Amino acid sequence: MTTEMKGLNLKEINKSYGNVKAVDNVSLDIKSGEFFTLLGPSGCGKTTLLRIIAGLELQDSGLVVLDDEDITIQPAIKRQINTVFQSYALFPHLTIFENIAFGLRSRKIADSEVNKRVNKALEMLEIDSMQKRFPHQLSGGQNQRVALARALVNEPKVLLLDEPMSALDAKLRAQVQVELRRLQQRLGQTFILVTHDQDEALVVSDRIAVMKDGEIVQFGTPEQVYDYPKNKFVAEFLGAANLISGTYHDGRLHTDLGVFEIEDTPSWDKGDVAIRPEWIKMSDIKPEINAIKATVKEIIYRGTNFDIWLDPGPLRVRTSSYKKIKIGDEVWLELGAKEMAVLHE
Amino acid sequence: MKKITLIVNIAAISTMAFLYLPLVAVAFFSVNNTKYGLIWKGFTLDWYTKLFQNELILHAAWNTLVLAVVSTVVSTFLGTILAIGMDRFPWPKKMNTVLDMILHLPVIIPDIIFAAAMVVAFGFLRSASTLFEPGLLNMIIAHITFQTAFVALVVRSRLVSIGKDVEEAARDLYAGTTYLLWKVTLPLLTPGIVAGAMLAFTLSLDDFVISFFTAGPDSVTLPLYIFAAVRRMVTPQIHALSTIVLLITIVLVISMERFTRKFNVK
Numbered sequence A: 001m002t003t004e005m006k007g008l009n010l011k012e013i014n015k016s017y018g019n020v021k022a023v024d025n026v027s028l029d030i031k032s033g034e035f036f037t038l039l040g041p042s043g044c045g046k047t048t049l050l051r052i053i054a055g056l057e058l059q060d061s062g063l064v065v066l067d068d069e070d071i072t073i074q075p076a077i078k079r080q081i082n083t084v085f086q087s088y089a090l091f092p093h094l095t096i097f098e099n100i101a102f103g104l105r106s107r108k109i110a111d112s113e114v115n116k117r118v119n120k121a122l123e124m125l126e127i128d129s130m131q132k133r134f135p136h137q138l139s140g141g142q143n144q145r146v147a148l149a150r151a152l153v154n155e156p157k158v159l160l161l162d163e164p165m166s167a168l169d170a171k172l173r174a175q176v177q178v179e180l181r182r183l184q185q186r187l188g189q190t191f192i193l194v195t196h197d198q199d200e201a202l203v204v205s206d207r208i209a210v211m212k213d214g215e216i217v218q219f220g221t222p223e224q225v226y227d228y229p230k231n232k233f234v235a236e237f238l239g240a241a242n243l244i245s246g247t248y249h250d251g252r253l254h255t256d257l258g259v260f261e262i263e264d265t266p267s268w269d270k271g272d273v274a275i276r277p278e279w280i281k282m283s284d285i286k287p288e289i290n291a292i293k294a295t296v297k298e299i300i301y302r303g304t305n306f307d308i309w310l311d312p313g314p315l316r317v318r319t320s321s322y323k324k325i326k327i328g329d330e331v332w333l334e335l336g337a338k339e340m341a342v343l344h345e
Numbered sequence B: 001m002k003k004i005t006l007i008v009n010i011a012a013i014s015t016m017a018f019l020y021l022p023l024v025a026v027a028f029f030s031v032n033n034t035k036y037g038l039i040w041k042g043f044t045l046d047w048y049t050k051l052f053q054n055e056l057i058l059h060a061a062w063n064t065l066v067l068a069v070v071s072t073v074v075s076t077f078l079g080t081i082l083a084i085g086m087d088r089f090p091w092p093k094k095m096n097t098v099l100d101m102i103l104h105l106p107v108i109i110p111d112i113i114f115a116a117a118m119v120v121a122f123g124f125l126r127s128a129s130t131l132f133e134p135g136l137l138n139m140i141i142a143h144i145t146f147q148t149a150f151v152a153l154v155v156r157s158r159l160v161s162i163g164k165d166v167e168e169a170a171r172d173l174y175a176g177t178t179y180l181l182w183k184v185t186l187p188l189l190t191p192g193i194v195a196g197a198m199l200a201f202t203l204s205l206d207d208f209v210i211s212f213f214t215a216g217p218d219s220v221t222l223p224l225y226i227f228a229a230v231r232r233m234v235t236p237q238i239h240a241l242s243t244i245v246l247l248i249t250i251v252l253v254i255s256m257e258r259f260t261r262k263f264n265v266k
Helices: A046-054 A096-105 A111-124 A140-152 A170-187 A198-204 A222-227 A232-237 B002-030 B046-051 B055-088 B093-108 B111-126 B136-162 B165-172 B177-206 B209-214 B222-232 B236-265
Strands: A007-017 A020-031 A035-039 A061-066 A081-084 A158-162 A190-195 A207-212 A215-220 A242-249 A252-255 A258-260 A270-275 A281-283 A291-301 A306-311 A315-319 A330-334
Touching: A007 A046, A007 A190, A020 A046, A020 A190, A020 A215, A035 A046, A035 A170, A035 A198, A046 A081, A046 A158, A046 A190, A081 A140, A081 B165, A096 A111, A096 A140, A111 A140, A140 A170, A170 A198, A190 A198, A198 A222, A207 A222, A207 A232, A215 A222, A215 A232, A232 A242, A232 A270, B002 B236, B046 B236, B055 B093, B055 B136, B055 B177, B055 B222, B093 B136, B111 B136, B111 B209, B136 B177, B136 B209, B165 B177, B177 B236, B209 B222, B222 B236
Parallel strands: A035 A190, A035 A207, A081 A158, A158 A190
Antiparallel strands: A007 A020, A007 A061, A207 A215, A242 A252, A242 A270, A252 A258, A281 A330, A291 A306, A291 A330, A306 A315
């Protein structure tokens, strides 16, 4: 086998609760310093996997290796891994300062060092003015920063984030995502995020593992996973997708909508391809290849762009310039040969 | 509509009167300047002063206090440990139900049955040691037995409301079991423990049935004394004594209520 690389390696992790397989033979190599995201719907086992990494849950089988050291049987209190919990789980009886200091004090680190490090963390997350207050006196967003500071102050080798933004409103969430990404890049620490929000995953991650029913279905950079979903589940879970089924022969894809060139060569004779609505080009002039003549059925305003539903299909096109188009118009669509992702399973 | 409201109000007031008039009457007669009769003869605190000159009553008060304090301290300790053990140990589901039932049993069993069981139990123990002759020690043990269940129930509901999240967070932040207990679990549990202790104290202070069955000649408590005295004759002194016990109980209940409310708001 290959030599170990620095970072976190999971090897064939299995975990069942009764008859339910929460984590099914998962192996992952997470590089040191990367922002990694476990993305999946609720109940897909992503949180269980995170808890196994944290040491809060023991897997039935498999190894957890951190920087070449086997930490499989180390309990949470021994692992240099800290967690930001979904509920934040701040200590309600301690001030913000003492909340952040908790992990240092429990390891009997000298007071002067504790003060120095906590103050640094307070400053980094811009919450120094709240250090004497209690968690119940802070807003959700502020408490989230405290939870982040409380974990980061320990300078963990890996920071785990369990749906940390699920309690924030949409606007704040978008802002925090960007901040989180910047923070991670500045610190160069390994972050592992668990989320069911595909936008969040795309914004923050270096790499994404999409999970379903305890298994990792796809693994790659946000671009790879979004633009070239491996199967129907990934295509539909990560945003909108037009699914087109057809047969592949003579080097072309034959569908009800027409015969198309595709760049990828499918391994099947009969199957599906996916194309994101924003990749479909729409024009008045007939394109040279992969052209479809379609009628506009419905236009949905989405603020920054428009979803246009067309017949045949139903095909969906997402565009920011619809102005010339109205319902009933006939338009030409081009399904780019490169943009069509071949789906498997 | 209005008529119904009126009827409900009258019913409510009558019920309150029904509940509290006897108690108010006791307080009233405890400051009435006459030994007999129901007629108001002027205000006096004589009965209270006489109370504090009565050796028997002072002795009974002392016994009551010792019994309540000792049994409360021990049962609070045991009940807290029991609650933590029941809630935080990963019991299988079935075992949990059984434990739950066992914990509720002392609360719902009639006092008299419980007291009779105590008599039998101490009867056995007496054959082993003379320590278990009826008396203060037996009373303390008996009180601890029923108080522990009450304390455990109160503490456990607090444990449930704290949740396991913060404890996991503490473990994640390198806290060992002892550190976790002292710095997280116990501080968060304090309102529950104090509420449980106050409840236990009140129960012990007012208990008659279980004390009656386990007391010896030298360990008369206030409820026992009042019972015995009333059988001879109801005197204004007894009214004064009852009023004092009543006031203590009210103060305890109110402070318990305040205490839990203060913490629940947080």
